[in-house]
Amino acid sequence: MQGYLDPEYLLTHKLTDKSDVYSLGIVFLELLTGMPPISHGRNIVREVHAACESGTMLSVIDRDMGTYDTECVKKFMQLALKCCHDETKRRPSMLEVVRELENLRSMLSQSDANRLESNASSSETSGFAPTSSRHNGRNVTYVSSDSYVGSDLVSGVFPNIKPR
Numbered sequence: 342m343q344g345y346l347d348p349e350y351l352l353t354h355k356l357t358d359k360s361d362v363y364s365l366g367i368v369f370l371e372l373l374t375g376m377p378p379i380s381h382g383r384n385i386v387r388e389v390h391a392a393c394e395s396g397t398m399l400s401v402i403d404r405d406m407g408t409y410d411t412e413c414v415k416k417f418m419q420l421a422l423k424c425c426h427d428e429t430k431r432r433p434s435m436l437e438v439v440r441e442l443e444n445l446r447s448m449l450s451q452s453d454a455n456r457l458e459s460n461a462s463s464s465e466t467s468g469f470a471p472t473s474s475r476h477n478g479r480n481v482t483y484v485s486s487d488s489y490v491g492s493d494l495v496s497g498v499f500p501n502i503k504p505r
Contacts, residue, residue: 343378343379344367344377344378344379344384344385345363345364345367345368345378346360346363346364347359347360347363347364347429348363348427349427349428349429357429358434358435359429359430359432359434360429361435362424362432362433362434362435362438363424363425363426363432365424365435365438366386366420366421366422366423366424366425366432367385367386367424367425369417369418369420369421369424370385370386370389370418370421370422370425371385372403373389373401373402373403373406373414373417373418373421374388374389374401374402374403375403375404375405375406376388376401376403386422386425388401389401389418389421389422390422393418393419393422398415398418399411399414399415402414410448410449410452412448412452413445413448413449413452416441416444416445416448417445420433420438420441420442420445424438
């Protein structure tokens with residue numbers, strides 16, 4: 342459990358709805374980086390936050406993650422860091438997290454469609470697909486030219502979550 346608990350809980354011993362948001366943010370950071378929450382005195386939140394502050398946000402992404410849209414990953418990382426904010430009141434609600442995930446899913450769908458369109462036209466003329474390009478005014482980076490690694494994991498189903 343070390344590393345997943347809301348820092349405010351450690352002080353007050355009171356769990357809140359936003360304690361779960363903190364833990365979810367840690368899981369998001371683990372997915373992005375492949376790092377454990379705490380290891381050898383290093384805290385995943387501080388490590389990722391420092392990388393973002395220094396402009397090297399993408400350097401902490403797990404190399405085994407496969408292909409990804411740079412803008413989506415940046416937004417996902419920003420969401421994860423918001424979830425992990427030390428101050429409870431500055432964290433998003435779980436509903437806000439779900440909405441942002443839905444927005445990211447939408448961005449990925451659009452990015453995948455654009456990439457497929459680009460790959461088809463590029464493959465016809467050059468015989469290979471590009472690993473980076475610009476779509477709809479956004480820089481899109483694909484780490485490898487393989488198909489999108491996680492696309493078969495997305496169910497496309499988003500439950501309607503009503504606030505309490």
